[in-house]
Amino acid sequence: MLATSHIEGEKFYTKYIKIVVVSLVSLLVICTNIMNIIGWSRVRHIAMATRAFLINLSVSDLCVGIIACAPSSYPAWTGRWPYGDIWCQISGIVHGSSVTVSIWSISLVSIDRFCAVTWPMRYNTMVTRCRCAMIIAGLWLCASVSFLAPCLTKEDFIYYRFKTEYSMCGLYWEYDIYCAITGFYIPIL
Template sequence: MPLRTFNASLPGLPVNSSEAWAPPMDLDVFYRPDVVIITLYVAVLTSSLSANTLLIFIVIKFQYMRSVTNIFLVNLSVADLLVTLFCMPVQIAKSVTLLWYFGEVMCKTVNFLQGVAVASSVFTITAMSVDRYLAITQSLRQPWMPSRRGACSLLACLWLISLAIFAPLLAVAAVEREMVPMLARTKNGSVSIKIED
């Protein structure tokens, strides 16, 4: 990595001394958040929250909507809401700043819930595909009619499997503290460096 020359303002150095300095990591010196990405995140978060909540409400409210397929769709909506409520706000915050302000517990929780939600969605779509396949192929012989209780039991098992698969993330995910140079442009156009932990 090439050395960059800055007018450094560090303890023990003259204010306008020119020092060769190589950042410990490849950072964008003057980071500006991407407004377009943040706007898209907020739009997706809002639509996901409203659409998934509405679907769950309709299936729970109306008895005739409680088919096996709709139970699978409710499960998909629950998994989407997990990502919407826990993971997307953190992604929006990461679009605003390069630093992690949420602490160790949130680091573990967000990564764990994101993995569990994705695995649960994949398993649910697989279960829906198998259900539709059996409904079509078994229609000429004995009709395939799964019960709602059976579908709920299957989904509970799929959630347990998803939780078990991503449980190691709770032990592995961690926050590391790094010395990050905080760079600021002064009135005369020079760059001052302040090392913060």
């Protein structure tokens, strides 16, 4: 009897710690990225393209916080996904797309700075506001299509599943080929 109550006590504290960690991480991700967006929007002494890519990075991370992390607080406590299959698909697509765009945004900051240093006289004609907007839109479109694609292979469009160990819906890799393709092209692109 004592061993059973000890195990139940451990499960309760593990669950409590998990809910606190998930909630705290969600809150920090959301708050810090809102501050980043506001801060980068007000800074004027940094190149427009660099600022746009850094704001895009914060927006993509904010999407992860709002769509994927914050809703996971309740499942961290209950061990089940209460929001239904449609929200699970939205969460999976947005989470995957946002993380991908986040990776690409960091790369774009490096590429932008490389262009500024390598071609300082041509930089302002090469890197325009319109080109930056098209690149950012293209990144979001490419990432969204990439993470929507597996849903289109299912008759009921339900691909992403809830994982108890992550307390999240998404991060699901049913197709090895899909995993290999995205694992290959996301870092290279």
